Amino acid sequence: MERLGTLEVKNLSKKFRSRNDELTVLNDINLTVQPGEFISIIGSSGCGKTTFLRLVVGLEKGYEGEILLDGQRLNGPSLKRGVVFQDHRLLPWLSIEKNVGMGLKDAKSDESRKAIQEHLELVGLKGFEKHYPHQLSGGMSQRAAIARALVNRPGILLLDEPLGALDALTRMYMHQELERIWKQEKITMIMITHDVDEAIVLSDKIVVMSSRPGTIKKIIPVPLARPRDRASYDFVKIKEEVLEEFQLHTEHPFTYTI
Ligand SMILES: Nc1ncnc2c1ncn2[C@@H]1O[C@H](COP(=O)(O)OP(=O)(O)O)[C@@H](O)[C@H]1O
Ligand SMILES: [Mg+2]
Incomplete structure (x- = not known):
């Protein structure tokens, strides 16, 4: 794209x-x-x-x-347009991969799963897919927020x-x-x-x-x-x-x- x-x-x-x-x-x-x-x-x-x-x-x-x-x-x-705020605004009841997939229209499609995986890798969170926000440090939470902002490939x-x-x-x-x-x-x-x-x-x-x-x-x-x-x-x-x-x-x- x-x-x-x-x-x-x-x-x-x-x-x-x-x-x-x-x-x-x-x-x-x-x-x-x-x-x-x-x-x-x-x-x-x-x-x-x-x-x-x-x-x-x-x-x-x-x-x-x-x-x-x-x-x-x-x-x-x-x-x-992707956006990241000072507080990460991750939803505490969703896993990191679900949080990242939140902005995608159909987070369950193969294409979306691939995009989520790629962006978790991009921000260095591979292996943390099933973790929840409270299990991450501040820096890791902001990485997840960045992945979520980028997963739609904004301009x-x-x-x-x-x-x-x-x-x-x-x-x-x-x-x-x-x-x-x-x-x-x-x-x-x-x-x-x-x-x-x-x-x-x-x-x-x-x-x-x-x-x-x-x-x-x-x-x-x-x-x-x-x-x-x-x-x-x-x-x-x-x-x-x-x-x-x-x-x-x-x-x-x-x-x-x-
Ligand atoms: N929805 C709003 N209604 C009225 N005033 C607002 C609103 N949002 C921001 N302001 C005012 O606009 C000014 C700029 O705010 P803001 O953009 O948050 O500044 P900054 O991010 O540079 O600290 C402030 O005086 C703030 O009180
Ligand atoms: Mg401000």
């Missing part, structure tokens, strides 16, 4: 209305993501990252502007802080794994993260958002060879560039008058 995955977002704005109030959450977002690109979105809490992702997935309606996937306007949620995978709940070491291991899966599947990925290192390790481009209303402040390319060395000069330079957008570079705290 053909896997495309060009996302075009044009002049996207989103307002939430309550009885006597209106909140502009996203304002004039323009972004093009090419097939197979890895994009990270960074921004402070509440700047509209999840809202953006929900709009792209088709879970949120009522917006201005255009969201096109492979040239087509969105019309509600679709299997062409694009959207990840909302997928590693946010994992400990630092598991997280670094999952960075390698996400990179491997992304390469193997040649899929467009858009990941929301709070972690600047994570964004630089994985992304072709980092989209920095500012808040109230959420807009794109800067798009920072990451032209480093993979796998990336967190201690390299170029890595640290890009990190500084990203942190500067949040005014997190160190300023001189004191002025001396000698």
Whole structure:
């Protein structure tokens, strides 16, 4: 099956209305993501990252502007877009293979069984088919969530802080794994993260958002060879560039008058 995955977002704005109030959450977002690109979105809490992702997935309606996937306007949620949230959202009463098969139309067909098996292998969960979510670690649960999101072979995978709940070491291991899966599947990925290192390790481009209303402040390319060395000069330079957008570079705290 053909896997495309060009996302075009044009002049996207989103307002939430309550009885006597209106909140502009996203304002004039323009972004093009090419097939197979890895994009990270960074921004402070509440700047509209999840809202953006929900709009792209088709879970949120009522917006201005255009969201096109492979040239087509969105019309509600679709299997062409996979999504992984911070909490894995596996159903505790279903085995891992049944959880992964949940999004398939006919999970019992030979084709579906093969797809489930292939994707469990892809995320490194071969042998855990009959396990239940409570028997898996946090990292393994997120792997299962990734398998479930990919089993329909979507054109694009959207990840909302997928590693946010994992400990630092598991997280670094999952960075390698996400990179491997992304390469193997040649899929467009858009990941929301709070972690600047994570964004630089994985992304072709980092989209920095500012808040109230959420807009794109800067798009920072990451032209480093993979796998990336967190201690390299170029890595640290890009990190500084990203942190500067949040005014997190160190300023001189004191002025001396000698
Ligand atoms: N369904 C909703 N109704 C009203 N306000 C909402 C809704 N969803 C999100 N918001 C508001 O939109 C803003 C952005 O939220 P969100 O997209 O979750 O931000 P982020 O993921 O960047 O932390 C917040 O101020 C939030 O309170
Ligand atoms: Mg969020």
